[in-house]
Amino acid sequence: MSSHAYLVDDDEAIRDSLGWLLESRGVACFSYSSAEDFLAAWNPSLAGCILLDIRMDGMSGPELFDALSERGNRLPVIFLTGHGDVPMAVSALKKGAFDFVEKPCNDNELVNRVIEALQLDANQRVAASGADSVNTRISRLTTRERQVMELILAGRLNKVIADELQISMRTVEVHRASLFEKMGVRTAVELAQLLAGKR
Amino acid sequence: MSSHAYLVDDDEAIRDSLGWLLESRGVACFSYSSAEDFLAAWNPSLAGCILLDIRMDGMSGPELFDALSERGNRLPVIFLTGHGDVPMAVSALKKGAFDFVEKPCNDNELVNRVIEALQLDANQRVAASGADSVNTRISRLTTRERQVMELILAGRLNKVIADELQISMRTVEVHRASLFEKMGVRTAVELAQLLAGKR
DNA sequence: CACCACACTGCGGGTTTCCACAATATTCGT
DNA sequence: ACGAATATTGTGGAAACCCGCAGTGTGGTG
Secondary structure, eight states: OOEEEEEEOSOHHHHHHHHHHHHHTTOOEEEESSHHHHHHHOOTTOEEEEEEESSOSSSOHHHHHHHHHHTTOOSOEEEEESSOOHHHHHHHHHTTOSEEEESSOOHHHHHHHHHHHHHHHHHHHHHHHHHHHHHHHHHTSOHHHHHHHHHHHTTOOHHHHHHHHTSOHHHHHHHHHHHHHHHTOSSHHHHHHHTTTOO | OOEEEEEEOSOHHHHHHHHHHHHHTTOOEEEESSHHHHHHHOOTTOEEEEEEESSOSSSOHHHHHHHHHHTTOOSOEEEEESSOOHHHHHHHHHTTOSEEEESSOOHHHHHHHHHHHHHHHHHHHHHHHHHHHHHHHHHTSOHHHHHHHHHHHTTOOHHHHHHHHTSOHHHHHHHHHHHHHHHTOSSHHHHHHHTTTOO
């Protein structure tokens, strides 16, 4: 689960030299000799970044990138190419690649890009963890509590909520209190801020 | 104030042919023969997109791009180049350029990119207008009303707000009511949602 | 069947919010 | 100096909110 650079290149010499370079700078590294291999190994819980050669036997770098995107990949991807053209670089970046570098390139520069990518992933991860814990809390609400929450967020008064759900006001109050408790919030305002952006 | 393509290129032949191409496809177009000219003409209320040649006498395309960014430019920028290299394209896109196309290129393709950029700008504009109207409303609040609003959003009860601001509860109620009125909301929850993400 | 989570309800009472009515003080611009 | 906007406060009552206590009913599980 720790942060690694995932290196995908069908040229063993590159894998070795790049792998060694990264390790020597303190970046743990896994190598794959084909896009297919990495795709099989990939799972949503990987952390770090991906270094992808453009031209490879079998599935190409961009194809792998697309496949990973479809599977919900969040890891920053750095494309490596010895024969990159501008349209390819533009297309890769517009699709959300983190970077696109030409080989050969300055070693120092490349490692820096990798470290930036690692940092980005780490940041995204902490940002997402907040959202996750909120979603977890929501998932622990009962159906009724969720319904009541929706209506609270819609600005309805307890009396109105009771009416709309065809239950007594007291019951609404009970649900309200218990969902506040479960969501770890003390007022409706806090609840609204906690869910800002969602729903 | 209407939407235009702003074309900046020091080659008159290009300006003419590109200008004509865009006009023929219904895209209104202004041309500038130097980065300096456009920079002088630029103002924050322009709407549309910018087509920027990379290599020009005097200030270059990327330099103009940076200058515009510093001035808070929001218009999508499409770079045009006859001799673009990959690092330049990568750098431009990572800085937020909308696109980077090589000349000569398929006319149809280019016009499509321009139209996409125009569309993006239009979308950004409607999204921003909402935020603007909210900011306008906030700006119409008095100092006290803003202070009370902050504390309401912090989830404080009126009595606590009164205490923190060293004023009576009644006064807080008055400010509360008038700021709700000015912000066009009826409850604290609505207020919190209206300002979700801000402050 | 006993147990438990969930949904539901009433009562009583304290707290908070909302508002109309009524007033005073300060600042600022004409 | 006068009026407008802003800030301030009080009284008092209606409405809404919060909560503990106590109890009913249903569905699912061991």
